[in-house]
Amino acid sequence: MNVTATDKETAGAPLIELKGVTKVYGVGSAAMSALRGVDLRIAAGEFVAVMGPSGSGKSTSMNILGCLDKPTDGTYAFMGVDVGKLTRDQRALLRRNYLGFVFQGFNLLNRTSALENVELPLIYRGDSRSVRRTRASQALAQVGLTGWEHHTPGELSGGQQQRVAIARAMVTSPVVLLADEPTGNLDSERSREIMDLLTTINRDEGVTVIMVTHEPDMAAYAKRIIRFRDGLIDNDRVHTGGV
Amino acid sequence: MLWNAFLLALRELRRNKMRSFLTMLGIIIGVAAVITLVTLGGGATQQVTQQIAGLGSNMLMINPGKQMGPGQSSGAAPFKLADVEALERDIPSLVAVAPTAGGSMTAIYANENWSTKVTGTAKSYFTINNRKIRSGRIFTSGEVRSGTAVCVIGETVRVKLFGSLDPVGTRIRLNKLSCEVIGLLEPKGQSSMGTDQDDLVVIPLRTYQRRVAGNSDVSMIQVSVRDGVSTEKVEKEITQLLRVRRHLSSNQDDNFDVMDMKEIATMLTGTTKLLTSLLGAVAAVSLLVGGIGIMNIMLVSVTERTREIGTRLAIGALEWEVLLQFLVEAVVLSSFGGIIGILLALGSSVLLAKVLMVPFIFNASIIAVSFLFSAAVGVVFGFFPARKAARLDPIEALHHE
Numbered sequence: 001m002n003v004t005a006t007d008k009e010t011a012g013a014p015l016i017e018l019k020g021v022t023k024v025y026g027v028g029s030a031a032m033s034a035l036r037g038v039d040l041r042i043a044a045g046e047f048v049a050v051m052g053p054s055g056s057g058k059s060t061s062m063n064i065l066g067c068l069d070k071p072t073d074g075t076y077a078f079m080g081v082d083v084g085k086l087t088r089d090q091r092a093l094l095r096r097n098y099l100g101f102v103f104q105g106f107n108l109l110n111r112t113s114a115l116e117n118v119e120l121p122l123i124y125r126g127d128s129r130s131v132r133r134t135r136a137s138q139a140l141a142q143v144g145l146t147g148w149e150h151h152t153p154g155e156l157s158g159g160q161q162q163r164v165a166i167a168r169a170m171v172t173s174p175v176v177l178l179a180d181e182p183t184g185n186l187d188s189e190r191s192r193e194i195m196d197l198l199t200t201i202n203r204d205e206g207v208t209v210i211m212v213t214h215e216p217d218m219a220a221y222a223k224r225i226i227r228f229r230d231g232l233i234d235n236d237r238v239h240t241g242g243v
Numbered sequence: 244m245l246w247n248a249f250l251l252a253l254r255e256l257r258r259n260k261m262r263s264f265l266t267m268l269g270i271i272i273g274v275a276a277v278i279t280l281v282t283l284g285g286g287a288t289q290q291v292t293q294q295i296a297g298l299g300s301n302m303l304m305i306n307p308g309k310q311m312g313p314g315q316s317s318g319a320a321p322f323k324l325a326d327v328e329a330l331e332r333d334i335p336s337l338v339a340v341a342p343t344a345g346g347s348m349t350a351i352y353a354n355e356n357w358s359t360k361v362t363g364t365a366k367s368y369f370t371i372n373n374r375k376i377r378s379g380r381i382f383t384s385g386e387v388r389s390g391t392a393v394c395v396i397g398e399t400v401r402v403k404l405f406g407s408l409d410p411v412g413t414r415i416r417l418n419k420l421s422c423e424v425i426g427l428l429e430p431k432g433q434s435s436m437g438t439d440q441d442d443l444v445v446i447p448l449r450t451y452q453r454r455v456a457g458n459s460d461v462s463m464i465q466v467s468v469r470d471g472v473s474t475e476k477v478e479k480e481i482t483q484l485l486r487v488r489r490h491l492s493s494n495q496d497d498n499f500d501v502m503d504m505k506e507i508a509t510m511l512t513g514t515t516k517l518l519t520s521l522l523g524a525v526a527a528v529s530l531l532v533g534g535i536g537i538m539n540i541m542l543v544s545v546t547e548r549t550r551e552i553g554t555r556l557a558i559g560a561l562e563w564e565v566l567l568q569f570l571v572e573a574v575v576l577s578s579f580g581g582i583i584g585i586l587l588a589l590g591s592s593v594l595l596a597k598v599l600m601v602p603f604i605f606n607a608s609i610i611a612v613s614f615l616f617s618a619a620v621g622v623v624f625g626f627f628p629a630r631k632a633a634r635l636d637p638i639e640a641l642h643h644e
Contacts, residue, residue: 068557068637089561096559103641107554111258121558123247168558 013080015175015208016042016065020074022231023060034060036231037074042210044175047202049219049239050212052228059180061228062212066099066178067091079175096124100169100177100207104184106161108153114140114164115149121172139167143197159190166197170207177201179211183218195221245571252572256579266540267580269533270620274584274613275591276526281609282592284519286601288512294434295508301338302371302504303478305464305485319498321460324448326488330464334480336472339367342461344451350400350444351416357403361417361444363451371467379411379426382447390449392422397441398430415444420454422446433600474503527616533580534620541573541628552632553640566633573625574618581617585610 023035035057042048052058063069064076067083068091076083079098083091095101108117118136127135140149143163153161162182169177179198183191199221202209211222219225220239227235256263308319327342345362362368369381382393394415401410410424431440452459468477478501485499545552555565588610596603 063638066557068641092556092559092561094559095557099559101554101557103554105550107550107557107641109551109554112254120555124555124558124560124564 013077014041015044015079016040017077018061018064018071018074019077021061021064021071021076022073023057023064023069024072033231035064035071038231038233040226040233040236042208044208045202045206046224047199047209047222048211049222049225050210050228051214051216051219051225052234056228056234057231058212058228060231062178062180062210065176065210066101067094096121097172098175100172100174102162102165102169102177102179102182104181106153106158106165106185108161108164108168110154111152113150113152114145114156114167117153117164118168118171121168125172135171136167139171140164142170143167157190158186159193162186162190162194163197166194166201170201170205173205174207176208176210179209181212181214183213183215188217191215191218245567248567248571249575251568252575255572256576262540263576266537266576267583269536270530270577270580270617271533271584271587273526273530273533274581274617275587276529277523277613278585278588278606278609279592279595280522280526281519282588282604282606283595283599283601284515284522285604285606286596287599288515288519289604290601291511291515292508294432295504295511301468301470301474303466303468303474303481304502304504305466305481305499306502307462307499320489321462322464322499323459324461326485327461327464329484329488330466330481333484334477336469336477336480337466338469339371339467341365341368341371341465342448342463343368343465344448344456344460344462346456348417348444348455350396350404352404352410352413355404355406357400359397359400359442359444361446361451361455363446363448363455365448367467368445368465371465374431375429377427377429378409379424381426387447387449390447390453392420392450392454393425393446394422395426395428395445396424397428397443399439399442400444401427417444417446418455420450422450474505478503530613530616530620533617534577534624537573537577537621538624538628540576541569541625542631544572545569545628545632548632549635549640549643552635553637553643556635556637557641562633565635566629569629569632570622570625573629574621577621577625578614578618581614584617585614588613 018038018040021035021038021040022033025032025034038057038061040061050058050062060069064071064083067078067086070084070091078094081094083094086094109120115133115136118139119132122132122135137146137149140146143166145160145163145167148156148160153164156164162185166182177198182198183194186194195218198209198211201207209222211218213219222239224236224238226233305322307321322342324342327340330337331340341364343362343364345360345364347358348361349356349358350361365387366381366384368374369376376395377398379395381395382391385391386393394417396404396410396415404410404415405413410427412424414421414423416422428441428443428445434440448461466477466481468474481501482497486497489498491498552565593603
C-alpha cells in the first residue's frame, strides 16, 4: 500500500511528466474530450501558472496532476511513478505524502479552529498529538498567523482563511503545492499577500507550485505560464518579467 | 485512529447538539421502552410465582360443572357435605379437605358498610390457603359442627368497617346474620389475578348453609395433597371417586372439574412471560425505527458535508478512513442514545414498579443487550451513509454547491 516515489526517482528525470494524456468524459456519442493529448514536463522547484478559458482543459489537467483523476490515455509520471496504474487509495497516499492542495473556496472545516484545520492532514498520517500541535503551530507561524490558532474560520478574514489553508497544505512538507485559483475569492490586496506567500514558499522551501488562475496579474508571479485551449497546451513560456 | 475517529465524531455531534439529540431520541425511547417493559414484566412474573407458591402448590380445587377459566364454571349440581366426607375417608393422600360455599354480601358495623366476599368453610380452609391469624382465633370444630354465628375477617374488611378500632369481640351483620368477630387474618395482599385477598369474611360452613344460603350445598372443595405425592395421581383418584358418587356412566363427561394450582401457576407465569416478550418485541421495533432515523440524518449530514469529505479525500484520507469516521459518528450517536435510554429506563422502571406494585428486579443482561443492540443499530444504519461518503468522487465533492 505504501507508495515510495522517491525510490524510483532518478537523477535528472522531471518531477512531473505527462505524455500524450487524454481525458474523455462520458461514452459513445455523449463522449466529450477534455484533454486531447497533452505533453508536459515540470521540474522540481518550478512555479507554474496554468491559464486558459473555462472548458480549455486546465481544470482537468490540474485534477490529473493532483492525482485526483486518472488520464483516459497516455501516461502521467509523478516522481517516476505511473499514476494511471495506481488504485484510488494509492493515489490518496501519494496526495497525503507528496502533494498539498489550496482551493479557491479555502475548504476549511467550519467551527473548527485554525490549528485543528492545519492538523487534519497529520491526523491521517498518524502523527501523535504533540507532533501535530508543534508542526501545525509552526505551519501557522510560517503563514504569519501566530496568535490566531484558536480562531475558527468564521472569525477570520478571507485572506487569513486562505493562509490557514496554505498552512494546512504545507504542514506535511509536500513536494508539490497545487493551488486552484487561490486568489479567486480575495480582493487585490489580499491576493498580493497570498501570492507573496506562495512565492516565498517556492523560493525558500523549494516547493514546486502549480497554480490555476484567470488573472494575468497573479500569473505574473509565476516563472512559467502555461495556456490551455481546447484540450491542448496552446502556449508554454518562461516568464522573465518582474511583478 | 479509532480514538481519533471517536473524538472527531464527538466534536461533530457537539456542533449540532439539537439535531444530535433529536436523532438519538428514537434510540432513547426504544431502549428505554424495551428495558422498562422487560424489567416490569420480570417483576410481574416473579410476583406471580411467589404468590402461587404462597397459595400452597399442593392445592387442588374441585368445582362442580366444567371449568371455563379461573373462577368460572358452567352450571352443574353442587357438592354435598357427604362428598367431602367421602374424599376425606377414601383418599389417604389428602392432608386436608375444605368444603366452601359463599357469595358476595354487605357487611355492616355501626354506620359503616362494605360489600365483601363471604365464605362458609371448615377449619382446614386456613391451613390449605396458608392463612394465619393476626389477632383473636379461628373457629373451633364445635362451632363448625353447630353452625355458630362467628366470623374471621380480612384486613380490608377491618379497615373499611372498623378503622382504627379492634374488631375482635364485636358483632357485625352479614345481610340478616349477626355474627361475632373472633379473629383477624394476617394480610396477604393482592393475588396474581389482581383480586384483594384480604377482602373477605370467613364463617363456619354450616352457619353459611343454614342461616345465609338456606341450603346444604357445597360450591367448591379445596384439598391439600400430601407432600411427595403426585398431584396428577390424586387428581385421577378424586375424579374416579366423584364420578361414582355423581352417578356418571362411562360415556358421560365429568360434570365437575379438578384444578391443580400448579397448572394455574405455570399458565399464569407463561402468560406473563409471553406478554413481556410481546411488549418487548414491540418496543424493539421502535429501536429499529430509531435506527432508520439515524440513517436519515447521517445521509443528510453526508450531503451537507460533501465539500468537507472532498477536502479530506484530497488531503489524502483513504476510503476506509472516511467510512470509519461516519460509521463511528453513527455508532457514537446510537450508543449515546442507548446510554441515555438505559438511565431513563432505570428511573422509569423503579417509578412504575412502585405505581404498579410490582417488585423492581435489576436485570443486567437486558441492559447489556439493549446497549449492544443500540450500538449495532448504529453500525447497521450508519454503514450505508458512511459508504456513500467514502465512495464520493473527490473532484465532484470538492466542487459541491
